[in-house]
Amino acid sequence: MRKKRPxxxxxxxxxxxxxxxxxxxxxxxxxxxxxxxxxxxxTTIFDTGWETNPRPTYPVGNCLSSAKDxxxxxxxxxxxxxxxxxxxxHQDFDKQCPNVARDWxxxxxx
Amino acid sequence: MNRKMTVLLVISSIxxxxxxxxxxxxxxxxxxxYGMIQVVDGDDDAIVGExxxxxxxRETDFSAxxxxxxxxxxxxxxxxxxxxxxxxxxxxxxxxxxWERFIYGFDLAPDGHTAYVNLVxxxxxxxxxxxxxxxxxxxxxxDGRILRSIxxxxxxxxxxxxxxxxxxxxxxxxxxxxxxxxxxMKLVGTYPMFEKQWNILPLWxxxxxxxxxxxxxxxxxELMGLVSIDTNSGEITDIPxxxxxxxxxxxxxxxxxxxxxAVMDELTVIDLETRTYEAVxxxxxxxxxxxxxxxxxKKIYVAGGGxxxxxxxxxxxxxxxxxxxxxxxxxxxxxxx
Amino acid sequence: MDGVWSWxxxxxxxxxxxxxxxxxxxxxxxxxSREAHATLCRWRSxxxxxxxxxxxPDQEVLRxxxxxxxxxxxxxxxxxxxxxxxxxxPLSTLVLEVxxxxxxxCSYCYAEAGTYGAAPCLLDPATARRAVRYLxxxxxxxxxxTLIFFGGExxxxxxxxxxxxxxxxxxGEKIGKKVHFSLTTNGTLLDPEIIKFLxxxxxxxxxxxxxxxxxxxxxxxxxxxxxTYGEIVPRLAMLLEESPVPVAARVTLEPDQWPSLxxxxxxxxxxxxxxxxxxxxxxxxxxxxxxxxxxTALLQGFGQLAExxxxxxxxxxxxxxxxxxxxxGRIHLGQTKPVSCGAxxxxxxxxxxxxxxxxxxxxGEADFSAGSLATGIDAGKINTCLDSLNNxxxxxxxxxxxxTLCAGGCHYENHLxxxxxxxxxxxxxxxxxxxxxxxxxxYAELRTDGAIEAMGCRLEGxxxx
Numbered sequence: 080m081r082k083k084r085p086x087x088x089x090x091x092x093x094x095x096x097x098x099x100x101x102x103x104x105x106x107x108x109x110x111x112x113x114x115x116x117x118x119x120x121x122t123t124i125f126d127t128g129w130e131t132n133p134r135p136t137y138p139v140g141n142c143l144s145s146a147k148d149x150x151x152x153x154x155x156x157x158x159x160x161x162x163x164x165x166x167x168x169h170q171d172f173d174k175q176c177p178n179v180a181r182d183w184x185x186x187x188x189x
Numbered sequence: 190m191n192r193k194m195t196v197l198l199v200i201s202s203i204x205x206x207x208x209x210x211x212x213x214x215x216x217x218x219x220x221x222x223y224g225m226i227q228v229v230d231g232d233d234d235a236i237v238g239e240x241x242x243x244x245x246x247r248e249t250d251f252s253a254x255x256x257x258x259x260x261x262x263x264x265x266x267x268x269x270x271x272x273x274x275x276x277x278x279x280x281x282x283x284x285x286x287x288w289e290r291f292i293y294g295f296d297l298a299p300d301g302h303t304a305y306v307n308l309v310x311x312x313x314x315x316x317x318x319x320x321x322x323x324x325x326x327x328x329x330x331x332d333g334r335i336l337r338s339i340x341x342x343x344x345x346x347x348x349x350x351x352x353x354x355x356x357x358x359x360x361x362x363x364x365x366x367x368x369x370x371x372x373x374m375k376l377v378g379t380y381p382m383f384e385k386q387w388n389i390l391p392l393w394x395x396x397x398x399x400x401x402x403x404x405x406x407x408x409x410x411e412l413m414g415l416v417s418i419d420t421n422s423g424e425i426t427d428i429p430x431x432x433x434x435x436x437x438x439x440x441x442x443x444x445x446x447x448x449x450x451a452v453m454d455e456l457t458v459i460d461l462e463t464r465t466y467e468a469v470x471x472x473x474x475x476x477x478x479x480x481x482x483x484x485x486x487k488k489i490y491v492a493g494g495g496x497x498x499x500x501x502x503x504x505x506x507x508x509x510x511x512x513x514x515x516x517x518x519x520x521x522x523x524x525x526x
Numbered sequence: 527m528d529g530v531w532s533w534x535x536x537x538x539x540x541x542x543x544x545x546x547x548x549x550x551x552x553x554x555x556x557x558x559s560r561e562a563h564a565t566l567c568r569w570r571s572x573x574x575x576x577x578x579x580x581x582x583p584d585q586e587v588l589r590x591x592x593x594x595x596x597x598x599x600x601x602x603x604x605x606x607x608x609x610x611x612x613x614x615x616p617l618s619t620l621v622l623e624v625x626x627x628x629x630x631x632c633s634y635c636y637a638e639a640g641t642y643g644a645a646p647c648l649l650d651p652a653t654a655r656r657a658v659r660y661l662x663x664x665x666x667x668x669x670x671x672t673l674i675f676f677g678g679e680x681x682x683x684x685x686x687x688x689x690x691x692x693x694x695x696x697x698g699e700k701i702g703k704k705v706h707f708s709l710t711t712n713g714t715l716l717d718p719e720i721i722k723f724l725x726x727x728x729x730x731x732x733x734x735x736x737x738x739x740x741x742x743x744x745x746x747x748x749x750x751x752x753x754t755y756g757e758i759v760p761r762l763a764m765l766l767e768e769s770p771v772p773v774a775a776r777v778t779l780e781p782d783q784w785p786s787l788x789x790x791x792x793x794x795x796x797x798x799x800x801x802x803x804x805x806x807x808x809x810x811x812x813x814x815x816x817x818x819x820x821x822t823a824l825l826q827g828f829g830q831l832a833e834x835x836x837x838x839x840x841x842x843x844x845x846x847x848x849x850x851x852x853x854x855g856r857i858h859l860g861q862t863k864p865v866s867c868g869a870x871x872x873x874x875x876x877x878x879x880x881x882x883x884x885x886x887x888x889x890g891e892a893d894f895s896a897g898s899l900a901t902g903i904d905a906g907k908i909n910t911c912l913d914s915l916n917n918x919x920x921x922x923x924x925x926x927x928x929x930t931l932c933a934g935g936c937h938y939e940n941h942l943x944x945x946x947x948x949x950x951x952x953x954x955x956x957x958x959x960x961x962x963x964x965x966x967x968x969y970a971e972l973r974t975d976g977a978i979e980a981m982g983c984r985l986e987g988x989x990x991x
Contacts, residue, residue, distance in 0.1 A: 086594055089546070089556055089973045090553075090555040090860045091860055092859065093556050096594060097594060147477075147494045147495030150245060151494055151519060165263070165264075170244075170263050178515065180475075
């Protein structure tokens with residue numbers, strides 16, 4: 080008999096919303112219960128990097144970490160789908176905004 | 190009798206006083222950023238200068254006399270920086286007319302005018318891209334010319350020179366040992382990592398400030414561990430750790446060699462004796478790539494991954510200062526005088 | 527999860543089982559354990575909740591509510607549903623008033639005996655063909671279109687129907703569009719030839735029947751005032767025989783008939799209809815306006831049918847009550863409505879003269895004419911009409927928990943009540959909310975029972991329009 084959750088999703092919309100959170104929750108639970116399943120390599124190209132931080136510790140959430148990781152990951156093409164590639168076509172991309180964490184608003188992609 | 194004692198005491202205290210003064214170390218830190226390196230005084234923890242260096246910076250290495258810093262930019266330029274003048278005095282490109290080359294791993298050779306680099310090379314031939322096998326190369330620092338090279342495995346991403354650069358350890362999926370002491374470079378051994386399911390990101394090289402020990406953390410499905418390469422003996426040591434792994438980009442030993450400090454979103458203190466995680470402190474500024482320690486062990490610095498440097502008191506593990514840097518950063522290197 | 531959180535609009539629905547919580551902007555539905563519900567009640571009146579300062583275990587429950595998007599970061603801007611303009615949406619459904627005439631004289635007809643207030647006339651086949659081409663040519667990227675034959679009584683004008691059908695098929699084949707046909711009829715004119723045509727072209731037929739003879743004949747007499755039940759039943763039997771598509775009953779009941787809801791449903795399913803949809807009559811005159819007790823009776827009747835729906839689902843059967851199936855489908859998906867219906871936005875009606883109206887009910891209302899086949903659909907006029915109908919409505923709706931499921935209600939109903947009967951805005955709201963809440967409770971019970979599986983994909987297919 081499955082243990083009843085305090086908040087149970089009933090319709091498809093609710094399930095979709097809860098599964099968003101569950102993706103994070105699973106890592107938290109796993110961390111508290113034992114070693115997490117580690118990814119091989121840093122990230123798949125469709126993640127913004129493992130700094131998306133599913134852990135309950137600071138900095139919780141996405142935005143801050145992605146900004147801090149931007150140039151570290153853009154230059155070497157860790158995120159080829161998301162940011163201009165620093166190795167081949169956009170070697171000087173960092174010049175327009177060398178301080179992404181502070182100045183991200185000036186970032187241009189064209 | 191009393192006067193003799195007094196004189197002896199006075200003389201010895203003068204001697205002791207002198208000794209204490211000469212062990213006082215002055216740290217200077219170099220924040221490796223984007224288009225710029227900033228200089229931080231390790232006494233006041235203040236930004237005291239900046240050096241314009243073109244490109245996104247990655248590997249760095251100090252010359253033996255510590256007067257120059259070589260910095261790799263955009264994975265193919267090598268800048269030679271005069272640290273006193275705080276400026277770039279020469280730049281070479283490891284690519285040539287034929288091949289574009291990218292540097293993943295850089296160490297200066299003891300001769301002072303060559304360097305060991307791990308290169309991945311690419312060119313276009315009749316509209317198709319051709320990628321050459323990765324090679325460990327010794328290059329001339331005057332013009333970037335390859336003097337000799339040997340093919341190394343794919344996924345090689347970093348290197349460490351060992352035993353006075355008679356050997357180069359190339360780190361990728363495994364650690365591949367290359368003997369470079371003879372005229373021909375020779376593969377002499379492999380330290381397996383991949384078959385042990387080690388997941389490793391060996392991009393931060395703190396060997397110099399780490400007592401000559403290259404140290405990096407690795408992950409397996411079960412745990413986190415530390416692997417260290419003693420650059421004097423060439424010995425590789427595996428230190429698996431007990432407890433739920435923390436996340437870390439880079440690690441550094443305390444000067445007394447009892448602790449290892451690690452950083453990503455948190456600053457972690459690892460006790461080397463018990464091989465456990467002693468403390469995990471969230472870093473208020475967020476994720477950081479690089480970690481360093483003051484030479485007296487009293488302060489811990491975390492920097493890069495964003496544009497701040499945070500100074501922690503190593504005892505209380507409380508942050509005592511945050512420096513706002515001009516650019517995002519990748520590394521934080523220390524010179525001690 | 528630091529920072530300050532505040533409540534998203536939601537409604538707590540007490541149930542026989544676990545309490546339910548419906549989050550308005552997402553149309554997401556959750557059930558709460560008793561403890562979680564108690565925690566929610568403790569904090570519901572607080573705004574600006576600082577999670578870190580909340581004592582455990584309350585904090586844990588509240589974090590779960592954050593995950594469910596029932597607590598939102600205070601800084602998060604309230605989501606506005608997109609404003610859809612006519613002209614932005616390609617045409618996908620066209621109602622053809624093939625006959626503005628009728629052989630019956632139903633008591634409640636909103637089309638004034640099918641004439642829509644003008645002289646009786648039939649859509650000529652050439653205009654029918656042009657209307658079909660208009661639909662196909664203005665359907666953008668839509669590959670599946672719907673053509674609805676309506677009236678008055680459409681079977682009075684088979685030539686227009688057959689012409690339109692043939693044109694839709696051949697032109698559709700040419701440009702890669704598939705047209706689905708529907709027809710609503712009073713059933714009195716069905717004959718073997720017509721039925722053959724309907725079957726051959728898979729026309730989905732809805733027959734307007736109001737239940738057992740005493741109800742049906744009172745509502746739907748012929749021109750001589752005679753009841754029509756007897757005429758329809760044998761023809762219905764022919765239509766049902768080997769029908770390749772489901773045949774539905776379309777029921778209209780006047781307020782004093784609402785207590786007979788279940789009887790009507792049972793009677794019509796007994797006649798063999800594959801599905802029954804029941805509509806409370808539109809108040810075309812003041813005497814058709816329901817009283818509060820009558821509305822209660824109607825909801826009770828719906829409630830009984832809903833209970834039966836659950837009982838059937840537990841046995842693995844789907845009860846063919848259109849109203850509840852449509853609603854359950856939308857709740858199942860958590861479908862939020864930016865507008866109450868597609869009238870003027872992908873759905874249009876063409877009258878027998880070739881003039882456009884936003885929907886079949888508004889056809890014939892001069893204020894709502896919106897172009898013609900000759901000049902094209904007047905998107906600007908549609909927007910003006912919809913704006914005038916909606917004037918201020920979003921404000922009054924903005925505080926209603928049912929706004930994402932209702933989105934303002936039927937335009938025609940609102941037009942009748944507010945413009946023609948001079949009633950204040952919102953006289954339908956109580957009923958609509960009662961109905962929607964019934965749907966939510968029913969869904970929750972089906973879900974927690976596991977009985978929802980029987981309905982499964984049937985529900986997902988419903989929530990189309």
